[in-house]
Amino acid sequence: MGNSPSSSKYFHLRINVRSRSSLARYRYNSPGIQEDKVARCIRDDFEDIAIAGNRFFMVTSTGKLYEFSEGNNLEHVQAVIYGTAVEAFYEIEGLCYDPARDELLLACKIKSKTKNEKRTEEKNKLQTTDRLPVYAFSLKTMSRLPLPRFLLDRRAIARAAGRRSFRPSGIAFEPTHGTFCLISSRSRLIVEIDSSDGVPLSFMSLPKKYHPQPEGIAFLSDNTLLVSDEGHVHGTISLYGNKNS
Template sequence: MILNFKILLLILTIFNGCKFNNQTKNETTESSISPDYQLDHPDTVWQLPAELREISGLAIFNETTIAAVQDEDARIYLIDKSSGKVLSKHDFGGKGDYEGITMVDSTAWVLKSNGNLYRVENFRKPHPVVTRYKTPLTSANNAEGLAYDPQTHSLLIACKGKPNLEKGEKYKGFKAIYSFDLDELSLSTTPAYLIDLSVIEAFRASGAVREFYIKATKKSGLISDALFFEPSGIAIHPHNNHLYVISHTAKLLLMMSREGDIADIKKLPPKLFNQPEGICFANDGTMYISNEGGKGLASILRFKPR
């Protein structure tokens, strides 16, 4: 019986892979009202200096500037939105694996992969005020994505690794997004959102085929390597309020509703997206995605909504 499941899953995975790569403009999805981005044709590509080869998180600082971090030094970079040039650098601590950044008013929040959060006040001044918050997340969770949610006045933390806080496999087959309450200054003990990997696998199927595919994937425990989704960045779209989650391992951009339903999934062209790590949106809907450089230079890609 398991063998039959594997054969069917292989066929459906091939089918879904073809659908990902051959989506037509006439195809109707749940996110048809969402802004459309031509992910294979960025409006601008900015090559970044060598010191930003390990760029990770991105955030909008103000109308003209993007804030960024890289995963080796406690340093915030301010980057011009019109030219991609680094305007200034601001240190706030020692070395570490810094993965995400977001802004709450003029205060920067920075995420470490072990789940620690750093509130950096007055970071453009010579002596910023830095407060560390240790959360129940650990290196096993591998926290990578960080976004401010004004709707709940909280920080959303997307985990690349283990989805649960405690031992065991409570959320096996899912990736977790946790919420850090900025009033209580504490992390939720259960995920605010769960990304069902089997739904990602089955997304391009429809009706009864999709339902069977989800059940078959869960029963067999199979998730194809080609579509294995590990969140590396998260942002909230200013117009439709959807969560946008990127994965550098799967080269996918996922859109999720506030109810936790996957609205759409887009393939990120590998030629443009070497290692997508950070994502943010300007108020007009313009999307920015950062790429680690690998053996070359890092980059930021800008996409205006169509």
């Protein structure tokens, strides 16, 4: 990964971002539902966005996957919704595109239980409190693969990184090495994992001074690292890149 905030070889830049309460100007058109003549604003708990070529995707915490195309400024565009079938056990926290397999990766967290809600364990015993799945969604079949791409041992990751806990809040494809990076807001930590088996390769701490609540992660084509933070008044985007690039 290499883009350490403490390294003198890299610069750090923060950009203030005004927050918006909803995703505006996207219209959905699901099979069997008559399309409205007037475009409607979609309001939902969106967690992340990914781009695969000229295809745009956004995912909600309950696993609704919206596909749409890029529009002009203030233009309405249609969106198609796909289910990911994770909402019974997990909530989605992150989304990214894997160009090697033409798949979207979905980073999960354990779904919070209400007092009167009891959940049954999955038959394959994949759902545990220690292991969190990263599922793959095929863009060829437009469906989620049944078994997780990775199972993350969050306690082992936390111990190796010297943290009390690890819970992913975002995921990104690292273009230089072909690995994946997960960000944990509570731990202020980025973990790089191997693309074949999900084994942790490196760790990057995020200073509290710059990152009060780091939630999102992305890489540009030149490997510049972007980290987004939530805020009470406005959010911020931090860039980590090589001074000589």
